[in-house]
Amino acid sequence: KAQSPEDLQLSENLGRITNKIVVMSGKGGVGKSTVAVNIALALALAGKKVGLLDVDVHGPSVPRLLSLSGQQAHIEKDYIEPIPWSKNLWVMSLGFLMPNRDEAVIWRGPVKTGLIRQFLQNVAWGELDFLIVDCPPGTGDEPLTIMQLLGKEAKSVIVTTPQMLAIDDVRRSITFCKRTGSQILGVVENMSGFVCPECGKRHEIFKSGAGERMAKDMSVPFLGRIPVDPELARAGDEGFAYVKVYPDSETSRVMREIVQPM
Numbered sequence: 001k002a003q004s005p006e007d008l009q010l011s012e013n014l015g016r017i018t019n020k021i022v023v024m025s026g027k028g029g030v031g032k033s034t035v036a037v038n039i040a041l042a043l044a045l046a047g048k049k050v051g052l053l054d055v056d057v058h059g060p061s062v063p064r065l066l067s068l069s070g071q072q073a074h075i076e077k078d079y080i081e082p083i084p085w086s087k088n089l090w091v092m093s094l095g096f097l098m099p100n101r102d103e104a105v106i107w108r109g110p111v112k113t114g115l116i117r118q119f120l121q122n123v124a125w126g127e128l129d130f131l132i133v134d135c136p137p138g139t140g141d142e143p144l145t146i147m148q149l150l151g152k153e154a155k156s157v158i159v160t161t162p163q164m165l166a167i168d169d170v171r172r173s174i175t176f177c178k179r180t181g182s183q184i185l186g187v188v189e190n191m192s193g194f195v196c197p198e199c200g201k202r203h204e205i206f207k208s209g210a211g212e213r214m215a216k217d218m219s220v221p222f223l224g225r226i227p228v229d230p231e232l233a234r235a236g237d238e239g240f241a242y243v244k245v246y247p248d249s250e251t252s253r254v255m256r257e258i259v260q261p262m
């Protein structure tokens with residue numbers, strides 16, 4: 001079948017990227033963006049060439065998480081330059097394309113779909129080992145568009161919290177990934193227990209272990225448990241690279257464990 005010039009550009013652009021990892025969640029607020037950012041940082045610190053794409057068109061948070069707010073992407077006729085965070089980590093977000101970050105974005109479906117396509121087709125990612133996609137929560141049109149454009153090569157990481165496991169959202173996300181044909185790398189349980197800074201032991205706040213059981217139940221790998229970590233929250237607020245600043249913490253150890261099978 002003959003490809004349109006747009007499809008050709010999309011497949012050429014994606015063809016230069018070895019691994020496409022989509023970070024998903026059933027609901028907002030479970031730490032999906034935090035995990036996506038730190039996975040990207042962990043891979044970049046290990047020397048990989050990494051792209052980080054923030055697909056949240058309503059409230060892009062990646063620029064703030066990496067202290068890149070206010071940056072404006074350079075746009076040419078048919079390509080957009082991603083913003084460099086370091087010599088081997090590049091970032092793209094709607095936040096870099098809007099003049100005013102306080103402006104609410106009210107767009108209809110087709111416009112959003114077009115924008116997501118531009119992020120994959122027109123951003124000059126270049127040769128990458130990894131593209132980490134911070135996907136909007138849920139299993140609606142936006143995640144579906146991403147999966148369709150990335151194709152069967154997409155691999156997904158599903159982020160949840162111990163409380164969320166009681167809800168069907170996570171199962172729905174897993175079913176969604178299976179249906180789109182993407183490989184599921186596994187489930188991450190975030191905000192799982194609290195590591196006491198005094199004694200260094202992990203204390204369970206909510207009942208945990210449910211993530212691992214559910215993953216086993218649905219025949220998907222379990223990737224790890226990230227504790228509630230006040231410094232991780234501060235890193236998000238202040239925009240510093242947690243895994244770089246605290247390489248020896250339990251949280252960073254788990255982040256590295258998550259990227260291991262990638």
Ligand code: ADP
Pocket residue numbers: 025027028029030031032033034035061190191192226227228229230232233234236237
């Ligand atoms: P989502 O992308 O799922 O909406 P975010 O990554 O924006 O979630 O995280 C929501 C809030 O929770 C942020 O303020 C973030 O800093 C905080 N957070 C996420 N994970 C942790 C954690 N393990 N420990 C402490 N705070 C966390």
